[in-house]
Amino acid sequence: MPILELKHVSKIYGAGTKALEDVSFAVEEGEFVSVIGPSGAGKSTLLRCINRLVDATQGAVFFDGEDVTGLDKKGLRRVRTKTGMIFQHYNLVERLSVMENVLHGRLGQKGTLAGMIGHYSEEEKVEAFAILEKLGLAEQAYKRCDELSGGQKQRVGIARAIMQRPRLILCDEPIASLDPSSSKVIMDQLKEINQTMKITCILNLHQVDVAMQYSERIIGITAGHVVYDGPASRLDQETIHQIYQSRSGALITDRAERAV
């Protein structure tokens, strides 16, 4: 059974803008899937429909065999604890320490009062520190997040997601604000999590070459429609141009290919 399945998902925003139209695909447990497409194609909306930060207008989203779109508040929170999310702008609480931000990953699994006062057990703290150590952030553990670099902040974002002990991690443009070397660190770590912890990863990416290098499977989206869904190895230049609706030679990846 696939861990995630989207069936005919459509999203129309208030003003009649169609962000997604009849999107269907399934993801097996342990997959590493990249979603590519031009800005405004609906990539972010797609990810947010999965954990219902955005409610789909039509269609159904099945997570672990359960229809997410029909869940009540409590059920939705339970599903969200099992799906981590990583953001382009990291979305940390910048004025708190790295450690506190990582522990935030457990907020969904706590009672209201314990969550309010930020009461965490000794085991949880040890676990958070171990995650930071693994991601190479042990020295930064008690620094405030606004003192960190972009790459370090994104690693805190990853640590927070892992702290949830999720089965699925949704990554919304995880490297779009990072320099090339930090981007590599982040992508390597995501891949590592995917392989050693068997956490399914779905990434929105702008960089086609990165998507092709890291993921086995790529989904291409144009104007709310899925126009490609298949292995990265079969994604040729023509399909890429179809996804980005561009002419040959208009993309940076064209030049990279010529150089090779």
Add this chain to the structure above:
Amino acid sequence: MEKAQDQMEKQQGCAKGTPDFFRKRRRTDLLFAACVLGLFVFSSALTGFSLADGISSIPRALVWMGQNLIPDEQALTRLPKVLSRLYETAMLSVAVTVLAAVLAFLFSLAGSKTTGRGRLFPRLVRIVAAFFRNVPDVVWSILLMFSFGQNILTGFFALFFTTFGLLTRAFIETVDEVSASCVEALTSTGASFFPIVFQGVIPSAMSGLMTWILYMIETNIRSSTLIGILTGTGIGYLFDLYYKRLEYPTASLVVLSIVVLVLLIETISNRVRRAIL
């Protein structure tokens, strides 16, 4: 030769558009200045205000102030009384501001786009806040005088209402600006409303909220003077009393002590602000 000529022509071609642009800009500036001047002349004529008379009376005013507003010995004997009233006023302002801030924060959570629910309720909160804010505190105290009489409660509520209205509005903006991203992140971990507020919104917005609270304490000390004149309480009452008894030196001592207090509060709040940031 030809090349040089070509270049000359090109430069002239480029420059052709520029004089027009600057002439237009100058015309707009002149028009604006004329409008301001016209407005001044018009409103002066309407109210019978004469700039020349106004300026020429300044020296006389200064002489009067020099003769009457320097605190004398008699004024200084009243210093303890002034200070005790001043203390009372300052404490009232702090109490009002803190209480209004707590309530305003709760309301701002309901009125903010990131933490509020639905569309109707946030709008309702904004309207209520706008109502409390836009009735001046002096009007509030006159209205409240009917129900509470000349009482310290009247001043308390008058300040409370305007502070509440203003802080709600300011807090909504602070919360909106600062917390959208962390609210999204904490929501995606499955956290519920109150943990999100306490772990995400409050830490993110703290310095902004404190800045507003400290600013309102300063403002309230200033306004409470005026309200005190109306309600017969606090430092405002004392000022009114000496002023009407024609004891100008003492009245001026009251004013000076208020200025010193406000400066003191400002210094303290700057320190606090730096410590928080």
